[in-house]
Each structure stands twice: as C-alpha cells, then as structure tokens.
Amino acid sequence: MKFRRSRLAVAAATAVMAAGSLLALPGTAGAAGTLKSGQTIYFIPKDTLNPYEVIADKGGQMALKAIGDKEVISSGTVDTAAAQIPSIQAAIAAKASAIVIAGNDPTALCPSLAKAQAAGVKVVAFDSDVNCPNHVFINQANTQQIGTSEVDLLGAEIGYQGQIAILSAAATATNQNSWIKYMKKELGLPKYSKMKLVSTVYGNDDPATSLTVLQGLLSAYPNLRGIISPTTVGISTAAQYLDTHKSLLKHLTLTGLGLPSQMKKYVLDGTCKEFELWNPSNLGYLAGYAAASLASGVITGAPGQTFSAGKLGGYKILPPAAGTGPSVVLGPPTVFNKSNINLPSSNF
Ligand code: RAM
Numbered sequence: 001m002k003f004r005r006s007r008l009a010v011a012a013a014t015a016v017m018a019a020g021s022l023l024a025l026p027g028t029a030g031a032a033g034t035l036k037s038g039q040t041i042y043f044i045p046k047d048t049l050n051p052y053e054v055i056a057d058k059g060g061q062m063a064l065k066a067i068g069d070k071e072v073i074s075s076g077t078v079d080t081a082a083a084q085i086p087s088i089q090a091a092i093a094a095k096a097s098a099i100v101i102a103g104n105d106p107t108a109l110c111p112s113l114a115k116a117q118a119a120g121v122k123v124v125a126f127d128s129d130v131n132c133p134n135h136v137f138i139n140q141a142n143t144q145q146i147g148t149s150e151v152d153l154l155g156a157e158i159g160y161q162g163q164i165a166i167l168s169a170a171a172t173a174t175n176q177n178s179w180i181k182y183m184k185k186e187l188g189l190p191k192y193s194k195m196k197l198v199s200t201v202y203g204n205d206d207p208a209t210s211l212t213v214l215q216g217l218l219s220a221y222p223n224l225r226g227i228i229s230p231t232t233v234g235i236s237t238a239a240q241y242l243d244t245h246k247s248l249l250k251h252l253t254l255t256g257l258g259l260p261s262q263m264k265k266y267v268l269d270g271t272c273k274e275f276e277l278w279n280p281s282n283l284g285y286l287a288g289y290a291a292a293s294l295a296s297g298v299i300t301g302a303p304g305q306t307f308s309a310g311k312l313g314g315y316k317i318l319p320p321a322a323g324t325g326p327s328v329v330l331g332p333p334t335v336f337n338k339s340n341i342n343l344p345s346s347n348f
Contacts (some may be wrong), residue, residue: 005061029052036296037068039097041288044087046079046102046128046173050139050205052232052280053102055348056127059284066310067292072096079170081108088112092119097295100138102127105172118227122294126287128175129324136294136301137327138287140175140278144322146333147182150256153274153335154226155192157253162225165217166200167210167238167256169231178323179230197226203234218248224297229256231281231308237328239266246271260336260346267341274337281348283330286312290328301326 043060045053053075061071074090076083081104091099092115099121103109110132113123123135138144154164166183168176180200187197201217203210210233218224229235230325235256242248243266258275289309290299299305303319303326315328340346 007034009270010195013067025199030055034296034298035069035099035292039069039292039295041071041098041100041291041295042087042091042094042096043067043071043073044084044099044101045073045075045286046104046170046205047077047083048073048075049077050233051262053127054230055259056102056280056284056287059281060285060288061284062281063285063288063310066290067289069288069292071288079104079173081105081172084109085112088116089243091121092116095119095152098122098291100124100126100284100291103130103174104128104170106131106174106177108172108191116194122291123308124287124291124294126283127177128173129327130174130219131325133325134301135325136290136299137324138283138290138322139327139329140283141331141333142322142329143175143178143324144182146257146276147179148186149276149333149335150179150228150230151183151186151192151195153255153276154228154253155195157255157273158225161194162194163196163221164200164226165198165221166223166230167214167217167227167229168200168202169205169230169234171202171204173205176230181323183228183230184300203231203237205231205233207237209232210234211241214238214241222287224252226253226255229254229258231257232262234279235272236262239263239272242266243269243271247288257333258336259348260341261348264334264341267336272336276333276335278330279348280331282312285309286315286328288329290315315330 043057057073064071064120074087126138129137201213235258247314254272286309293307317326
C-alpha cells in the first residue's frame with residue numbers, strides 16, 4: 001500500500017488491519033517458493049473494454065509473469081453473465097489451473113463455474129464477487145467502508161441536504177449492489193435525514209448508456225444536489241458531461257469511484273472535487289497470487305490461511321463477512337482530490 005493516505009484512508013486502514021487481511025508482518029516471503037510455474041490462469045473481467053478492468057488484468061499479468069505462469073484474458077464486451085460464460089468454457093477446454101473472474105452477476109455464473117471446478121479448475125473472484133461455493137473473493141477494500149464513505153464524502157460537500165442519485169454499473173453487478181446496500185444503510189442515519197436518495201440508474205459500464213441514463217436523471221430531477229457514481233465508467237462519463245455543462249455545477253456535486261488518470265482533468269478544473277479508488281493494478285496482482293497459490297495447493301481457500309502476494313507482502317483469508325464468502329481485502333481506498341491527483345502514486 002503505497003498510497004499517500006487521507007484521514008479517511010487512515011481510518012479505513014485501521015479498520016482493515018483490524019479485520020486482519022493484510023498481514024503487517026515483516027519477512028513476507030511465505031510460501032512463494034512453492035508456487036508452481038507453467039500454469040495457465042484465465043482472467044475473466046467484467047468486460048474487455050473497461051479501462052479499470054484492463055489495468056487490473058495487467059496487474060494479474062505482472063504477478064503471473066513473476067511466478068512463471070501464463071495469463072489468458074478473456075471476456076465479452078458487455079457486462080452480462082452470458083457474455084462471460086464462453087470464457088469459462090474456454091478455460092475448461094484449455095485445462096486452465098484457475099479462473100479469476102469479476103462477476104457480472106452473483107448467481108448466473110455458478111453452474112458454469114461449478115463445471116470448471118469439477119474439471120479441477122480453481123476459482124477466484126475479484127472486483128465483483130459471485131455467490132457460488134468454494135472460491136475466494138479478492139475484495140478491493142472493505143465493502144461496508146466503500147459504501148458508507150461515498151455517502152460521507154458527498155454529504156460533507158452538499159451540507160447534508162438535498163436530493164441525491166446513484167449512477168451505477170450493471171444492475172446485476174455484485175460489487176456495486178453491495179456498496180449501494182451500505183450507502184442506503186448510511187443514509188438511514190439521523191445525520192443524513194435531509195439527504196434523499198431519489199433514484200438509482202444503471203449505465204452498464206458502457207459510456208453511451210451511462211450518458212443516456214445520466215441525462216434522464218438530470219431532466220427528471222432538475223433540483224438534484226448530488227450524484228454518487230461507484231464505477232469508473234459512470235463517474236468519468238458524468239464528469240465529462242458536467243465539464244461541458246458547467247452551469248449544472250452551481251447546484252450539482254459529483255463523487256464516486258474513478259481512475260485518477262481519467263478524473264485528473266476534472267479534479268484540476270473543479271468539475272469533481274473528490275472521489276475514491278484503490279490501486280486496480282494491485283488488485284489484479286493480488287488476485288494473480290491468490291489464484292496461483294490455490295492452483296499450487298499452497299492454500300485451499302479456508303479462512304485463516306495466509307499466502308504471499310509478491311511485492312504486496314503477506315495476506316490472510318478472512319472469514320465470510322458482509323455478504324461474501326472467504327475473502328482477502330487489498331487495503332483501504334484512497335480519497336483523490338487536488339492535493340494528491342498529480343502525485344506519481346496516483347498514476348493509474
Ligand atoms: C468499474 C467497474 C469495477 C469497479 C470500478 C470502481 O469500472 O464496475 O467493477 O470496481 O468501476
């Protein structure tokens with residue numbers, strides 16, 4: 001975790017460390033020496049076009065290259081389970097050792113993943129979990145923390161008052177839906193009694209669809225005070241639109257989860273004051289090590305087991321929590337704003 005930490009991130013770090021996923025131990029070589037080389041591991045992102053997923057897959061490639069394994073990236077171009085199933089079948093046909101998948105749907109992928117497991121393929125979910133048995137989920141950050149902190153950021157910016165909306169990804173995306181669940185919970189606190197969630201719209205992680213639903217939102221709710229977009233595609237589309245419709249910024253505030261590389265321009269010109277993310281490359285890298293460790297028999301995926309994730313150090317598998325099965329948490333999210341968006345550590 002090489003981020004410069006905001007106060008929020010430090011608080012999150014404390015929570016995550018308390019949860020015990022990242023091992024704060026020196027000498028994290030662990031069982032790295034026993035990882036098998038020459039394995040083929042399929043990375044199946046939500047889609048192959050989303051720049052966030054592309055960075056995560058490259059992180060996976062870095063890990064597998066270091067281990068001596070091979071990464072195959074395969075998915076569709078739309079965020080549906082149906083578009084991912086052929087890639088699971090391809091992994092089985094190729095006798096892959098493991099699949100690392102970002103689930104476009106919590107349950108629709110389970111029959112195909114079960115077939116893969118029956119054929120001896122280990123399953124890791126990353127970014128967006130699947131509610132299927134016998135897999136490990138590599139979570140980007142504490143699920144609850146991501147949801148509640150988005151609401152906290154927006155609330156502070158709009159004086160805890162007014163109509164707000166969510167511009168999400170696919171309606172079936174496990175990660176966005178889990179975060180939204182915690183956003184709603186947070187909004188139930190007395191502090192937010194004057195903030196009203198009026199709508200949640202789904203842009204399917206497609207820029208054109210995101211723009212269409214954004215425009216629909218703006219015309220349906222002319223007094224909208226805030227938008228949370230917990231997806232890089234949604235927030236960057238909204239930022240681009242607001243940048244060319246600056247009068248909207250008189251009453252509208254945008255925040256969410258985005259790539260600093262895409263959001264930099266909008267932070268520097270004041271279109272978006274702050275947003276959050278973690279390092280997606282490190283997420284893919286950690287998932288790569290987890291998959292190789294499972295496929296090498298170094299871990300079985302049971303809570304409490306530990307493994308080495310190369311340059312990131314040692315990680316522990318956490319017990320089921322917040323709607324996931326056994327999981328590993330990468331680390332706390334970082335809040336990006338004018339103070340850190342230009343730093344080399346924000347270069348992704
Ligand atoms: C999007 C994807 C991904 C999410 C990031 C923040 O690009 O939907 O799943 O984790 O945003």
